[in-house]
Amino acid sequence: MKAKNSSLKSGFILRLIIPLLCFMTVEAILSYFITWHYVDTAYDRWLLDSARSLVQEIKVKNHKARVELPASALEMFKWDEADKTYFKIISAEQGVIAGDAFVPESFDPKADWSQPIFFNETIYDESVRVVSMLIQRPEINEKVFVHVAETLNKRRAMMRDILIADLLPQSILVLLTGFYIVTGVKRGLKPLHKLADEIAQRSPRDLSPIAETYVFSEVRCLTDTINDLLTRLACAIAAQQRFIANAAHQLRTPLAGLKLQAERAMREDDLAAMRPALVQIQTSANRATHLITQLLVLAKAEPVEGMHRLQAVNLAALAREVCIDWTPKALQKKMSLSFDTQTDTLFLKADEILLKELLANLLDNAISYGNEHGTIGVKVYCQPSITLMVEDDGCGIAETELDKVFERFYRPANSSGEGCGLGLAIIKEIADLHHAQISLARVNAAGGLRVEVRFCE
Numbered sequence: 001m002k003a004k005n006s007s008l009k010s011g012f013i014l015r016l017i018i019p020l021l022c023f024m025t026v027e028a029i030l031s032y033f034i035t036w037h038y039v040d041t042a043y044d045r046w047l048l049d050s051a052r053s054l055v056q057e058i059k060v061k062n063h064k065a066r067v068e069l070p071a072s073a074l075e076m077f078k079w080d081e082a083d084k085t086y087f088k089i090i091s092a093e094q095g096v097i098a099g100d101a102f103v104p105e106s107f108d109p110k111a112d113w114s115q116p117i118f119f120n121e122t123i124y125d126e127s128v129r130v131v132s133m134l135i136q137r138p139e140i141n142e143k144v145f146v147h148v149a150e151t152l153n154k155r156r157a158m159m160r161d162i163l164i165a166d167l168l169p170q171s172i173l174v175l176l177t178g179f180y181i182v183t184g185v186k187r188g189l190k191p192l193h194k195l196a197d198e199i200a201q202r203s204p205r206d207l208s209p210i211a212e213t214y215v216f217s218e219v220r221c222l223t224d225t226i227n228d229l230l231t232r233l234a235c236a237i238a239a240q241q242r243f244i245a246n247a248a249h250q251l252r253t254p255l256a257g258l259k260l261q262a263e264r265a266m267r268e269d270d271l272a273a274m275r276p277a278l279v280q281i282q283t284s285a286n287r288a289t290h291l292i293t294q295l296l297v298l299a300k301a302e303p304v305e306g307m308h309r310l311q312a313v314n315l316a317a318l319a320r321e322v323c324i325d326w327t328p329k330a331l332q333k334k335m336s337l338s339f340d341t342q343t344d345t346l347f348l349k350a351d352e353i354l355l356k357e358l359l360a361n362l363l364d365n366a367i368s369y370g371n372e373h374g375t376i377g378v379k380v381y382c383q384p385s386i387t388l389m390v391e392d393d394g395c396g397i398a399e400t401e402l403d404k405v406f407e408r409f410y411r412p413a414n415s416s417g418e419g420c421g422l423g424l425a426i427i428k429e430i431a432d433l434h435h436a437q438i439s440l441a442r443v444n445a446a447g448g449l450r451v452e453v454r455f456c457e
Helices: 008-055 071-078 153-200 217-267 271-300 315-332 352-369 423-433
Strands: 058-061 064-067 085-091 095-099 117-123 126-135 144-151 311-314 336-341 347-350 375-381 387-392 437-444 447-454
Touching: 008 071, 008 085, 008 126, 008 144, 008 153, 064 085, 064 095, 071 085, 117 144, 153 217, 217 271, 311 315, 311 352, 315 336, 315 347, 315 352, 315 375, 347 352, 352 375, 352 387, 352 423, 352 447, 423 437, 423 447
Parallel strands: 336 375
Antiparallel strands: 058 064, 085 095, 085 144, 117 126, 126 144, 311 347, 375 387, 387 447, 437 447
């Protein structure tokens, strides 16, 4: 199943818009409760004023509370364009003295009647706000309560007006901010789109670094990584091209020899006359096979980053194994091959296959260019650093040639053997891949060659 690609633009917008919307929501909720509190407080004061005006109308006759309000006064008290007002004056002994008997009362036994009590109730399925007061006068021998109820239309209207006045500008501001964020993110990501277009229009052969024209500091690490990858890719392609050029150049000679000797053999009718040509064909085929093997090892040893996985390898065990494999070839030339190590376990980070190729090439050179009945010594030691040493008693390499023999296809003058000049080049490539130092030296004045490969710990 194809994974869904995430959008950088959408991610930026969501990370900016969501906090803004959350802030707007929290602010709206806080505004609602704060506005409701202050509106309630203001209208409660007006409702309390109405109750106090009724208290002024309570008269005392014979220590009893009396209320004598004309109809016009009651009509003025209850008149309101938006809300309905109800009241009730009730005595603990006389019952309802004046007003509407259905006005609710507060029956909370824990109520503190030293202060007016406000509560919410319903009258005829309509929400009302009620204030209740206890009238205590020295001349009155009974408890008298005044209850005034009012519907909530004015409160709701004021709430609506205040919230609209508060939230409408904020909503417009949020919309403008959101629009600015969207356009700003699009504009901010435009250099990335230009960079993508530039890379898309490139030729597959164009591996030059990305120019910094469209790059801003936050994306520089990405472009630097891409440029580093392009550089490594260019090196890998260059290495492949060198390998192809070298292979084509070096294979031309043995293949030409094969063709020439094959034509020579075809002109002969006698098998005995064909034998020299067949021997030359076999020699050319062996040389071509050896050359192809060396070229493949050289290509594998190219130090292209990321191609090789270095793992813990026991150098002592590996060297012993390779020496055992090459002992028969040394015996064919009547040479003795010895191996010595300070310890049986000497681990380092390396590519095991390439490390075997390195030692195999060293032994191949020692056998090919060493003296018949000579000796070859392989030694592995760890002081002062992990070192692999191969020593032979052949004619050695002249001091003036020591710096040149690591070049590909370079063979010293008057060199014996049928090598193609790649052995030491392969050794150098593998050593460089393992960040090892390789050194050549004559064993003594008479000759001989000592090769030391020192591995960095």
